Amino acid sequence: MAIDFELLKRTTEIPGAPGYEAKIRKFILDYIGDKVDEVKIDPMGSIIALRKGTENKKVMVAAHMDEIGFIVNHIDSDGFVRFQPLGGFDPKTLTSQRVMIHGREDVLGVMGSKPIHIMKPEERKKSPELQDYFIDTGISKEELEELIKPGDTITRVGDLIRIGQCFNGKSLDNRISVYVLMETLKNLEGESLPYDLYAVFSVQEEVGLRGARTAASRINPDFGFGLDTTIAYDLPGAQGHEMVTKLGKGTAIKIIDGTAIADYRMVEFLKEVAEKHNIKWQAEILPAGGTDTAAIQQYGRGGSITGAISIPTRYLHQTIEMVNEVDVDNSIELLTKAILQLDQFDWTHH
Ligand SMILES: [Zn+2]
Structure with missing residues (x-):
């Protein structure tokens, strides 16, 4: 799927400090309104959008919409x-x-x-x-x-630019994932989903996963996916074991970060889906830092089977964050296929 540069540019440039996400919330609501069955804004301000599935199970996907x-x-x-x-x-x-x-x-x-x-x-x-x-x-x-x-x-302040095969600008953390989730909802239009899909655009992640916690406790999901950027330290002077991920080598399937151990079944499932559909992927083993993944995993009643799809990003939390279009495209593909095939995996502990 070709990257819609104009949509991505607007998605990254709209301001939204933690706790003050009104402008980006409105922008997302306008874009996804006709692509879902129901939309709610929870008391903290997260968007909870529902696409109904055929079976009585729930999957929550969260991308935070705040920026540092x-x-x-x-x-x-x-x-x-x-x-x-x-x-x-x-x-x-x-x-x-x-x-x-x-x-x-x-x-x-x-x-x-x-x-x-x-x-x-x-x-x-x-x-x-x-x-x-x-x-x-x-x-x-x-x-x-x-x-x-x-x-x-x-x-x-910073405008998004195209630079080689990459996009460069402020707040790609986490607007690139907002873009991935919006485009996944677009991809899923007209498709029949096995389980109810709750697409959450969460608030206040950058100050401690706050919005995703309350959203998860409201939704009470069976399955979950966190969607966020991760470190790509594939730069001069970096050693192999420090890189975490590399730009252009595909979407990253989270194994572990500072706040979550991705469910081993979810890791296996995502790898299988990627292999089956020729989606380029790499493993993400992040020593520190956390994402909404931890909140989705722990804050529903009794927890959920949760993993994460991460977008490799250079220069995180700087004004020139950079992602590669190949990785963005592969992330949309993997999330779309994973949502459609969640019922085709043996989720019992083995
Ligand atoms: Zn983030």
Whole structure:
């Protein structure tokens, strides 16, 4: 399936800091509305969309729609904006970034820090900390206070571009998975599903899998798939055992991450489906970090048989996250086929 670049571009560029996902939620609802049987928004704000199946079992697929961001905590006497993070930022990647403050109006700003010329030799050597940064909007304190206030969210600014066989931009974590799930729903139009499919676009993942937990407890799924990005550290200087995944080598079937051991039956099932349909895949063994997979696995009544499909991504949580179109395409294919064939596997413990 060819990648719809315009759709992907819009999906990544819409802001949505954790807890403030209204704009991206509306965009997703508009796109999926006619592709599902029912849509609900749960109290925390996650989208729960249902495609009815023929048998009385439930499968939950979750892709988080929030992105890492910040929240304004202070405007100083010179009009510089101070903030705290919403999600796990690598401070060094903030240097020279453009950001948008979502106040009464959107206000553009830049992440300012001390120029190198006036740094002491020891300052030059150490990597910057979050507190070293401030946001400069070029607007006076008086004018700025008319537009923004403490509690307003801040997101990164960046347009999605095509670069070689890849896509590059901000928030591919996790909008690439939002795109994969939206396109999977499109793929499944007109198909008869074995089990009820709950497509969840969850909130607040970047601050601790919060939305997927409540969604899983509401849905109470029998089966689950997490959909998220994973590390591709296939870069100069990296050793084989550090790479986790490689770009362009196919969709990643999660074996383990910092918060979930994928169900061994689900791992086997996904591998079988991939092999059967000639879908390129690689194994994901991630030493740290977690995704909604853990929430889906644990938060339904009594837990569920859960695994995950991950999209290999370079430069995670930086502003130039990068994915390969081959991996995106293979992820859509694998998820589509897995949903359609869930009833054709022996799920008893063996
Ligand atoms: Zn993510």
